[in-house]
Amino acid sequence: MQDLKVLTKEEKEGLDVPRISEDQVAENSFGKKVYIESYGCQMNFADSEVVTAILQENGYVTTSNVKEAHTILLNTCAIRENAEHKIRHRLQVFTHLKAKNPALTVGILGCMAERLKTKLIDEEKIVDLVAGPDAYRDLPALLDEVSDGQKAINVFLSREETYGNIEPVRLNSNGVTAMVSIMRGCDNMCTFCVVPYTRGRERSRDLPSIIAECEKLFQQGYREVTLLGQNVDSYKWTSEEGQLVNFAHLLEAVALVSPLLRVRFSTSHPKDITDEVLYTMKKYDNICKNIHLPAQSGSNRILELMKRSYTREWYLDRIKSIRNILGEECGVSQDMIAGFCTETEEDHQDTLSLLAEVEYDFGYMFAYSERPGTPAEKKLTDDVPEEVKMRRLQEIIDLQRIHSAKRNEMWVGRKVQVLVEGDSKKSKLHHFGKIDSNKVVVFPKGNEVKGDYVFVNVTHCTSGTLLGELC
Incomplete structure (x- = not known):
């Protein structure tokens, strides 16, 4: 069991997760109201919409105000160690909330729940309910168990469950x-x-x-x-x-x-x-015309250790086909891992050279984080020093930033079609939306509304955003 220190006020404020203050907790139960937080990939956020639909069908209502909630559910990620640390830090905040409201139910859903199973209840006494990604139909019954004073868990993995007959409730x-x-x-x-x-x-x-x-x-x-x-x-x-x-x-x-x-x-x-x-x-x-095509590494030796089932040459052939069939304007993004087991400087240079050859529009880049129970954890040695991982990661990020800027610059001076998604984060006087290749465009508002297609002349750009004026 991992010992967790009590967070200071400054540490709580520094958490990169949604936050609530202790004075937001209710002193008593407000019935079947559920507050949901989602972490990790798009699949988790989509699953939370399925969870909401299941709970609403069973008489629950969701709330965005945690002080109204009788139940708090965290839909979790286990892909990287940092993702799980965020959840454990979050649970510390809820420990203070539950002290003020003993009726509060706290549940862990998703990949972290599936990975740790009963350990979560043993290690985090605040947790009342644990449900894996295939157990969401059972949530009403699990919540009933908790109401009866029991701890509840279902981490059964199904070979059939797709939730295909459930209409998700769109959240946020x-x-x-x-x-x-x-x-x-x-x-x-x-x-x-x-x-x-x-x-x-x-x-x-x-x-x-x-x-x-x-x-x-x-x-x-x-x-x-x-x-x-x-x-x-x-x-x-x-x-x-x-x-x-x-x-x-x-x-x-x-x-x-x-x-x-x-x-x-x-x-x-x-x-x-x-x-x-x-x-x-x-x-x-x-x-x-946008494809997310994770590479993970540019080294054939590392790709084989990762069991990615393709070579660098195969990967570059797929990139060639994308460019030939869909054109140079097609957006291509990547996932890349720095410092995988036994990665040498030569392997790292192979990754940098892959980045240079492809020139991706965008990327998700991470230092390798060993996950318990994986084949790498069981059979390989996580032997790349942390400082080396972080230096290599920074080199990957720096190169990607250059390529992102270059790929954005190719759109300057052109007219693009944008699907308007809403107000810009920085100004209510601007709208934002995306073009076909998934690039974000920000432009001064006209008469358009959310959901409209508009044409925008791109006048300049940053490494992350296109900026322009309505045609």
Whole structure:
């Protein structure tokens, strides 16, 4: 069990998570009101929308005001050690809240719940409920157990559960963009990754329920959907008539909902993305020309240790196909890990050279964090010193920043179509939205409203944002 110190006021204020003060807690129960916080990837945020739908069907209501809540649920991530540290710090804050309100129920959902199981209840006495990603239908029953004075846990992993028949409740929605889960789990046993152990094996949601959800979203005024999966390219579903539907077929079916409905997807796996998918993207203007294609490393030796099932050469061939079929304007982003087990300076230089050859638009870059229970933790040695990891990570970030700026500069002086998503974070006098390749554009407001498509002349840019004027 890890000893956790009491946080100082300054430490609490420094936490990079949503915060609430102790005086916000209620002195008594307010009934079936639930407050949900989500952490980690888009899949977790989409799962929270499923959780909300299940709870509402069973008489619960959600609240954004924690002082009204009888139950607090944290939907957690376990991909990196820092993600779990954030949750443990958050639980310390709730310890103070529960001291003022003993009726408060605290539950941990998601990947951290699945990874630690009963350890969470043993190590964090404040935790009353633990539910893995496939146990959300059981949440009302688990909450009833807690109401009866028991601790409740369900971390059963399913080979069938997709929540396909549940209509998610959109949380913190801008009313324009929405996430649509198309599959769950992962069959790629990358040595560094906990996902196969926390989200189970791969299974695809049925096509009709996906299309029905997208059609309803469009009717409600949404103008962009992002199809989510750990590895969307391996989507496979067979109809009752025996027709096999792959990801390219699914993309086309969603694109046909309406030409005014933009379609995005995440995440692709380099070993599985096909030219059929790329040509389908080219065929439909409303399928956004943007691909997130995690590389993780530019070294063949490290890729083999990671069991990524492709080589550097294979990866670069996929990039070549993306550029040839979809054009240089197609946005491409990456995931990169610095300092994986036994990584040498030569391996690191291979990663930098991959970055230089591809010139990504954007990237998610991290220092390697060993996760308990993974093949890497069991069979490999995490032997790269922390200071070396951080230096290599900074070099990757610095190079990516240069490429992001370069890729943005290519849009300066051009007219682009933007889907308006809302007010700019920095000014209520400006709107922001994204172009086809997923770049953010900020521009002074005109008569447009959220959900409109507008044309903007890009006048200048930063490494992260395009700036312009309405045409």
